[in-house]
Every structure is written in structure tokens, then in C-alpha cells.
Amino acid sequence: MSEVTIGLFGIAGMFVLLALRVPVAMSMLAAGFFGTWALHGERSAVAVLSSETFSAVSSYSLIVIPLFILMGNIASAAGFSRGLYELAYAWVGRFRGGLASASILGCAAFSAVSGSSVATAVTIGRVAIPEMNRYKYSSSMATGAVAAGGTLGFLIPPSTGFVLYSILTEQSLGRLFMAGILPGILLTLLFVGAILVTTTLDPKAGPHGEVVPMRQRFERLIGASPLISVIFISIGGIYAGVFTPVEAAGVGAFLVLVFAVLGRKLDLKGIHTAFMDTVKTSTMLYVIVIGAGIFSPFLALTGIPQSLSDMLSNLGLGALGTLIVILLAYVVLGMFMDALSMIVITIPIVFPIIVSLGYDPIWFGVIAVIVIEMGMITPPVGINVFVVKAIAPNVPMGTIFRGVLPFWIAMLVALVLLIAFPEIALFIPNSMFG
């Protein structure tokens, strides 16, 4: 059997396992492990299994995950996030889908300090989903908005996606970050638009609430102040050069805990529950990272990414045609690969093709990041959907994927706009750096 054939069997095997309810992590683990075994024997397969496991669980950059989850869990157990949402509700709740839009705006705000879509979805989702439930939003709307909104973490700078793209392609990270700003705002607005359209078609998805008097709107600022001040300190701290992102997460969690204990909002039992929930959710995510870490090297060994690029250059489709085929390929890959390994594996193959077609390399960085974001919410493997599922375990996966669909379409619209008007991405970096 050729390497590519084994690769196709491996991918197919993973899909079968996923369909048969094998947990995502174990599906990727098993497909990657046995696939590597078929390619290079037991020793090699065991070695990958072993080195990737330690890599994942001892990763410094992943530490933001448990810390930010903890911050959110304590904030919601102490009722602080409810305070924030009552504030948001007071201001935008009277509009249809107002709380969903508030969640999107929350995600966008949080994205400005978090490079990770998972952290964004977790932090906002912890607060937003229970509150949207309380205000009778449909669970598909509530979970879909958070899963999609979380992907903004990957586009709005800082973004781990741009960092990797910059290193792989030797493009300026400063330019890439600047290029992400307008598309980030555009996508945020398109998400809000998607909510408006969905709630117009189905008013029950996000019912509008009562009008809150002006005085009360300001009074609710007080209830929201603990969390607002924590966000201000931890996130403002990153901008001011006081904290690294990991530190912002740790400091944020610590401060929320201190406020909760001083304000007598949380007893020992409540703290224990918040922590237990944190370790459960983050461990689940860590195990998925291990699975992805074993599946991706397997894919690289099969040479499938390489064959894809060879095929592409032989098609002779012209610039736009090739671009569209590449983007379609990303959508397909995005179904089952995680974002970071997708960048690492595909960009080296795709980037030279794109540049030779005459496209701007910074602009393509934005395009690639958005299409990879789409993969985070495309079934069957969508990391953000899993995150949301972890936060809202009672909502069926199908419902979340259904809820995500309008936002997926919004992303498609963003892509089309960016291809038609590259200036959306290039205006800021070009006027800043010349």
C-alpha cells in the first residue's frame, strides 16, 4: 500500500470512529497511532504517541486555557458574569437577538487580548450561554453565537494564527496584525447581521426583552463592576506591558477569586465546584490537543498535503480559479484538522503558489486565517463547537452546528468581500508602514 493510500484509510478511519460516537480525542489518537504504525511500524508509532503526549500537557502556551476557564467559572459561580449580562441586557436586550449580539461584541473585545479562539469562546461562553438560556434564547442561537464569536480570537490581533503565518512565510507580524483589524471589525458586524437576519426569520431564537429605564441601566454598572475591573486590569495589563497573556489569565482568575471571597459571594463548596468544573473541561481539551498532535504528524508522513499541492499546480485554472480551489480545500481540511496544524502543514505548500499568482502575501494571511476559522466551526471536528459543547453539555452537537450555520455564511460573505476589496485588509498596514 502506498503512503497516500494509508493516509486516506487513516482519514476515513477517523471519520468512521467519529460517526460511531468514539470521543474526538480518541478517534484522532487511534487513527494517528495505527496509521503511523502502518506506515513506519510500532516503534515509530509509540514514539510519536509518547512525545506528543508530554508536549501537549507540558505546553506553556496552553496554560491560558485552564486559567481563563477558571476565571470564567469563578465569575459565573459568584454571579459576577450575571451582573455583566444584566448590564448588557439593560442596554441591548430590548432589541431582537440583543444578547447574542452582546456576546459577539464581548468575544470581539476579548479577542483583542487573546490570541486563541478556544480561550475566547470559553471566557465569553461561560458567562453568556447560561444568561441567554435565562432570557429564553434558543439553544442553537446561544451556542452558535459563542462558537462563532470565539473564532474572532484567531483573527483580531493578537492572533496565534498570524504569529505562525508570519514565521512560516517571513512576512511582518506587525503588518499582519494591522491587516487583521478591519476584517475583524467587518466580521464582527457581519456576525451581528447574521443574528438580525436569523431572529427576523425566527423571532423565537432571540426574543426581545422589556425596555429598561435609563437610571437602572447605569445602576447595573455597579453589579458589573467587579468583572469589568478584572477585565480592565488583566487585559489592560497586556496592553500596558505589565503582563504576558498567561499572566493576565492567572491574575484575572486570582482577582475574581479574591473579589468573590471578600464579597462573600462564594463559599468553599462553591469554589470547589468551580475548580472541579475547570479541571474537567480543560483536561478534556488537553486530551483533544494530544489527539491532534498525533494525527497531524501522521498526515504529514503520508504525503497527502504534498500530493494535493502537486495536483493543484497541474490543473491550470488561472489566478482566481486556483484561489477558489485552495479555499475549498481549506474548507474540506477544516472539517477534520485543527487550526494550528492546518497552518503549519498547508501554508508552506500553498504560499508559494499564491505568491506566484500575484496575490498580496499579507492579504492572503488574512484570507487564510478566516477560512481556517471557518474550520473551527465546521462539522464534524470543530474545536470551538467542542468547547461550547463542554460549557453547555446538555445541548446536542447537531443543535450547535445548526446554530453556527448563519455565522458560517457570514464568514463566507467576509471572504467574498475581502477577495473583491483587498483594501479592507491592506488599508491600515499600507498607510502605517507605507
Added chain:
Amino acid sequence: QEMKLADFLPPQHAYQEQVYGVLAEKVAEATGGDVTIKVFPGGALGGNPVEQYDRALNGVAEIAFSLQGYTASKFPMTLMVELPGVVNEQNATDALWDNFEYIKDEYKRVHLLSLWTNGENVLYTRDKAVRSLADVKGLKIRVPSKNAGLVVESWGGVPLSMPMPEIYNALQTGVIDGVLIDSTATYAFRFGEVAKYVTAGMNASISPFALFMNRDAYRDLTDEQQAAFDEIGREISTIANKVQLEGVAYGRKLFIDMEDNEWIDLSPEAAAEFNAASAQVIEDVVSEAEAKGLNARAFVAALQE
């Protein structure tokens, strides 16, 4: 037979063509095509730099590129080369190979194919110009290794460790004041964008790089093939060092050409101040290694010759 070479550097890195490409060519030629090398760049076989040594050890790849510094406890002797002023960037690679006898015990579990060094590390600073030793006082400087940390400490700076991907942002926002690394970082990690100054000219530290080979993969070769690998491995060491130093020169030029950036070459007097401060580090590290039963003093003396 096809050998896999695992590399965590980006696919555009100069090593791809100029080091691994040459290695593959030479191996194919010397073995008449019986052994070929396929490179997996960009961490395709697993990206964590720290795990690369284990990848060669366990045969995930037959050959893996890594830095001894990532698994420092396995290479205390080799890492003596880091000590300030013991070697210089021009002679370091040859000095290591000429004195391989002293360090060969560190390469028992994994066969050492190639071994070379980077350029002398320089000090990138965010917004504070370092023109004399006094200027370093209190600066928070990210260091690549324990030994480099001792050097920064001896200068009066505050060393800290931080994973590579965090540095760019930390330097940009001011969480750290500086980074000690060789000047390829101007483009390889884009530090030219977030640091206004580079200070060079003092003895800082030099890092060893290696191509590790799985022991069984090496043993499975015929005697002639092994001899060919030995010879090529050494040649590649020289080539890789040359490529690295070209990168260092390019990084320096690039930094100087960037608007608002200043490259500070210390005067001999200013550099002497730094070197006097860090001289004690050599003695401390060597004594500590000797206390553990390592033949460090003789090795360092041999390197210095």
C-alpha cells in the same frame, strides 16, 4: 532506504536547502542512492523543539535537528562551549570537533551526526540603548540557557526564561527589556520590528546545534556507509556553521538598515568591562562541573587553545 529528517524550523529557513539539501545530496551520492533523506520541516513530525532529541532517540525520525541546550541536562560538557569568551563564532565548530574526545560520552544514546554553533549572541533591547555595562543594570533580559543567564546576571541584568513564541509580544509590550540571541533573530523571529537597539562586541554566549541520528539507524548501515556518514556529518557541520554566520551577517545588515534602529558595536574598553564582569562565570560553572566529576577544566582549556 529512506531516512526521515525531522526539523522544527520553518520550511523557508536557509538550512532547508543549504544544509539538509546538501546533506541529502551527499548521502545519496556516497551510497549510490541506497540511502536517501527526506526532510519534514516546520515541525511536521511534531513541533515541540524540546522533544526533537527524543524523536531521534526513539526513531520517530532517523535524523533530527535540535539544540543541546533544549535538553541541557544531557549535555553539560558540550554546553561548556556557551561560556563567555571560551570560543569565538569563527573557531567554535572546529574547536568542538577537535576536542570531541572530551564530550563523546554525551552521545552514547543518540549518534551525533553533525555539530556546529551559532553566532555570538548579541543583546536586543526594546527602547534602552546599552552602550556600557552600567546600562544593563536592572534590565529584564530573556536568556536562551542557564549559562547565558549567569552571564546576564554577572552584568547586573535580570535574566528570565520565556518560551520562544511569547518573546515577540513581550518585547513589543515591554514585559521584557531585552533578549540575548544571535542576530539571525532580526528576521527569523522578526525582533528587528520590536527592538530599537542591538548591542554587540562583548563575550556573551554561543549555542551548539546538532543533527542527532537514531543509534539503530546508524548501526543498520554498512561499514562503508557509516564511514561515509561520519565524513559527511563533519562536512555538514562546517557548512551549517557557515550558513549560520551568513545569516548572522544578514541579520545585522537588515537591522542596521531598518529605520529608527541602532546597532551599537561596543568599543574595546566598553566590551572589556562586560568581559571582566562575566569572567567569574566560567570559573563558577567549571568548578561546579568538576565537583560532579566532569573533566570540565581540561575541556575548557582545550577549547580555549
Added chain:
Amino acid sequence: MTHKLGARLKWISRADIWLATIACMVLAGMMVFVFAGAIMRYAFNAPIHGGNEVLELASVAAVMFSVPYCTTQDAHVRIDLLDGALGRIGRALTDFMYRAIGVVVLWFLTKSYIDRTLDAYEFEDVTNMLDIQIWPFYALIVFGMGLYGVILAAQIVWSLFPKGTPS
């Protein structure tokens, strides 16, 4: 269903909670450590040099102590698109398949970490900056992932003898 399983072998269901509680304490320690490190660096210009190594190894402990809990709570995310179509027997069969595959993969994983632990112990592998011994953390992976496998194996046994008690 997991609750029933847990009730059948009470000591496991209690042990997982105790272990996860240790994980919580490790996480709390990490949080305080991060906070202290940030303050030390910013306010006192005295960063904890090598602090990242403490956090990296602590996160190994936090994850591994909570893997068993994550498993008994059935928290591992799955795609439930076909749940309805499979029916009760279908679900039982696919559960069996997941657990069997899991036991095999985790067996290899655990075994490799036993070797790694011994290896790291023999060669005294330590971290770069703080010289922390690494073998105990490999041993934690043996412990956490090994228990994951044991729990899956136990669940297979229980599902085969639904009425009996585990001997």
C-alpha cells in the same frame, strides 16, 4: 449511565473525585504562582527565573490527576450526530468499541511512559533552568493515562455483566 457504573464500584468513583481535587489544588497553586511571578517581575524587578518550568510541569500534574475524573464523568467530547439513529444496542456496541480501542491505545501509551520514566530516572533528566527532576512527571502520565485505560477496561467488564457485581 456513568452514575450507575460509579455506584457499582464506589471506591473508584470516590478516588477520581479525590484525585481531581488534587488537580484543583495544583491549578490553584499555578494561579497563585503566576500571580506572584507577575508581581515579582513588575513591581520588584525580580522575575522568577525558570518559573515557566514550574508551570509546565505543574500543568502535567493538573491534567493527569483529572484524567480519571474526566473519564468517569464521561466528559470526553463526542460527535453525537448519529445518536438517535443508532438506538440502544447500537450505542452499547459503539461504547464497547470506543473502550476497546481506548484500552489498546492507552496500553501502548502507558507502557511507553513506564520506559520513559525509568529512562529519565536512570539518566537523571532535569529541566534546563531549575534542574527539576523530570521522571516523576512522566510517572504521573503513567498514572493518569493508565487509570484512564483501567476505567475503560472496567466499564467493558461491567457492560458485559450488567447484572453481576465485579469480582
